[in-house]
Amino acid sequence: xxxxxxxxxxxxYRRDQLWFPLALFALFVVISLILxxxxxxxxxxxxxxxxxVPLIGGIMxxxxxxxxxxxxxxxxTPVRAEQTLLARVGLIVVVQAVCALAFQLFALTLRVDxxxxxxxxxxxxxxxLPTLALAALGSAGSLAGAQSVVGAxxxxxxxxxxxxxxxxxxxxxxxxxLFLGVFTPGHPDLALNQGVIVVATTTLFFLSWALLHQQExxx
Amino acid sequence: xIEIAGLTKTYGRGAxxxxxxxxxxxxxxxxxxxxxxxNGAGKTTLMRIxxxxxxxxxxxxxxxxxxxxxxxxKRAAKSLLGYLPQDxxxxxxxxxxxxxxxxxILKGLDETKKRERRVAEVLEMVALRDSAHRxxxxxxxxxxxxxxxxxxxxxxxxxxxxxxxxxxxxxxxxIRFRNLLVSLAADRTVILSxxxxxxxxxxxxxxxxxxxxxxxxxxxxxxxxxxxxxxxxTVTSDRLEEPEQGMTVVSxxxxxxxxxxxLVGARAESAAAEPARPSLEDGxxxxxxxx
Numbered sequence: 287x288x289x290x291x292x293x294x295x296x297x298x299y300r301r302d303q304l305w306f307p308l309a310l311f312a313l314f315v316v317i318s319l320i321l322x323x324x325x326x327x328x329x330x331x332x333x334x335x336x337x338x339v340p341l342i343g344g345i346m347x348x349x350x351x352x353x354x355x356x357x358x359x360x361x362x363t364p365v366r367a368e369q370t371l372l373a374r375v376g377l378i379v380v381v382q383a384v385c386a387l388a389f390q391l392f393a394l395t396l397r398v399d400x401x402x403x404x405x406x407x408x409x410x411x412x413x414x415l416p417t418l419a420l421a422a423l424g425s426a427g428s429l430a431g432a433q434s435v436v437g438a439x440x441x442x443x444x445x446x447x448x449x450x451x452x453x454x455x456x457x458x459x460x461x462x463x464l465f466l467g468v469f470t471p472g473h474p475d476l477a478l479n480q481g482v483i484v485v486a487t488t489t490l491f492f493l494s495w496a497l498l499h500q501q502e503x504x505x
Numbered sequence: 506x507i508e509i510a511g512l513t514k515t516y517g518r519g520a521x522x523x524x525x526x527x528x529x530x531x532x533x534x535x536x537x538x539x540x541x542x543x544n545g546a547g548k549t550t551l552m553r554i555x556x557x558x559x560x561x562x563x564x565x566x567x568x569x570x571x572x573x574x575x576x577x578x579k580r581a582a583k584s585l586l587g588y589l590p591q592d593x594x595x596x597x598x599x600x601x602x603x604x605x606x607x608x609x610i611l612k613g614l615d616e617t618k619k620r621e622r623r624v625a626e627v628l629e630m631v632a633l634r635d636s637a638h639r640x641x642x643x644x645x646x647x648x649x650x651x652x653x654x655x656x657x658x659x660x661x662x663x664x665x666x667x668x669x670x671x672x673x674x675x676x677x678x679x680i681r682f683r684n685l686l687v688s689l690a691a692d693r694t695v696i697l698s699x700x701x702x703x704x705x706x707x708x709x710x711x712x713x714x715x716x717x718x719x720x721x722x723x724x725x726x727x728x729x730x731x732x733x734x735x736x737x738x739t740v741t742s743d744r745l746e747e748p749e750q751g752m753t754v755v756s757x758x759x760x761x762x763x764x765x766x767x768l769v770g771a772r773a774e775s776a777a778a779e780p781a782r783p784s785l786e787d788g789x790x791x792x793x794x795x796x
Contacts, residue, residue: 294607298596355594359656362556362588363611364580499576502559 295373300353304381307342311385314338315392324398331393331400335386335413336468341445343382344420348428348437350374351498358505367498371491375425379417386413404471411480412471416464419483420445422490429497432504462486507533507555507664507694512564514550514718525550527718528564537690539709539726540698541789547718548698549591552668555696556588569663584613587657591668593649597642601633601652604641608656627655631685647678654685665695671704683708706785714792721796726785733783733791738773741765749774753790769794 314334318327351374354360360370390409393400403409420441428437448455448464455463460475461482473479497503512529515522525547542548553559554566557579565574569585572578595604605624614620628637631651636644641652650670657665667686671679686695687708699705705712706726714722714729722729737755743763752770759765767781769790783791 291610294599294603294610297599297603298607301598356596358558358590358592358594359588359608360611361558362583362586362590363608364583364613365611366580500560502553505553505558 291373295377298354298356299377300349303346303349306346307381307385310334310338310342311389314389318392318396318398327393327396327398328400328402331389331398332403332468334389335403335409336416336465337445337449339382339386339389339413340416340420340464341441342385343378343417344424344441344445345438346378346381346424347375347421348424348441349434350378351425351494352428352432352434352504361501361505367495370498371425371494375421375494378421382417383414386410386417402471403468408467408471412467415467415480415483415487419464419487419490422487422494425494426490426497429494429504506535506569507531507696508565508567509533510565512551512554512566513562514547514554514559515562525718526554526561529715529718529720531713531720531723533694533696534711535690535692535694536711537687537695537697537709539705539712540696540715541700541702541705541712542715543700543793546700546715548700548715549668551715552588552590552666552696552698555664555666556586556590557583584660585663587660587662587665589650589653589657589665589667589670591672593653595641595649595652598640600638600640601628601644601648601655602637604652605655605659609659612660614660623659623661624655627658630658631655632681646673647675647682650674650678650682651685654682658689663693665689665693666698667695668698669700670697671699671701679704702786702789714789716793716796722792726788729788729792730783730785731788733769733788735780736769736771736791737781737783737787738768738770738778739765739781740768740773740775740778742777753794755787755790771795 314330318330321327351370390400400409403412423444424437424441427440428434431437452469456466456469460466461479463479464483466473466479467476509529509531512526513524514526515524517523529551540548540551550559554561554573555568557573561574567573568582571582573582599607602624605627606620609620609624614623628634631654633648633651633655636648641649644652671682674682683704686697689695697704697708709726711724712726712729713720741760741763749770752768752773754766755769756767757764768778769787
């Protein structure tokens, strides 16, 4: 993607929606500053990276494609579906990446030990993979339902059900459990779990791509 | 050139099926072409199909030789098209120049210098040079329409599709916009879709009238006008009264000696009815009544 195109992806992005990730970022920063016990600070960092970043990423991705005032004009240009997806959903992932990395830097300044989650790369994996998975679910859901709210609802439901039924997922559906790496970083089935999520994410992005070709459903 | 044969578009399935277009056949040559029809006639569906956004259910459609039923053909045709939709959505926080520049990028104009020159050129064409660096959110309806036409022109399209472009514009803006479209039609195909008969009469060499998804008329505006010959009357009455059965009141004018009705219908029974010279609007009304 060219520089000018990236510039306009940013300029045409609904920046008023940025309050959502920024507000939650600020909330977790403030709570971490207030609660000084290392164990609590670790839990907060883990919750922010592992649960909050993916949830926001998924919800924002649900609105990324269809919530475009000039969507009909965009559809009348020869831009490919994959370019649209990359420009719109990619930007959300970038925003979430900035939040996740900034929070890790903040945690570092507070001397929060994130090593129980694994090495530096493993820590990135625990927020990136569920973020991509929920972003893919959000965009595919929105496009399948031809309404952004459908994707957001799906993301919220999956997120809530998986967290509420954490024990059940760990026992019976660990390969489909988005947060296995967050709760049990050393789980023997973690690699397989991540492989399944990568395949599911790719499939959902492919589905989004295919659905985006049916432009008449979205105008 | 645009060739349309047996074009059909169906929305929904089963009991909820709605046929927006029913076997439309048209050939559109370079110049200004008007598409007229009442609301719900299928004009916007046809415009969107021509713009490569809506996929036809049946029939053949070629824009400058590219088959719009295939993805490859659609992409090729889209790079030759300029499109101004009825509901023109824009990014209010962008300036006019930024918006047109962004659309130019989406249309594949990659070379920065060339693109900047073209953006300045089209903004000049639509008389927005002085407002190029103002945000769109501060623009009037007419200025937004002009930004819309600038983005449609930025890739120097061979075919320009404009759907209801004068809706919501004041009379002065409407005339300016119509004149702009006519000047653009000198070296390209411009398809103007509207339900405002006056806009078509003032601009188009050839027209088609669409009603209930079918082409009801194809020809010159003068031919449509002529079709109402012998079916237009004026009647002056000293009181407000219902029109004769089968007649449509095209206009009512309060005069010093009563109310003058302009009627279109097969035959006026009243002895006071005087034959009148038909206008394009009369021709359109007569066509709608008789088809």
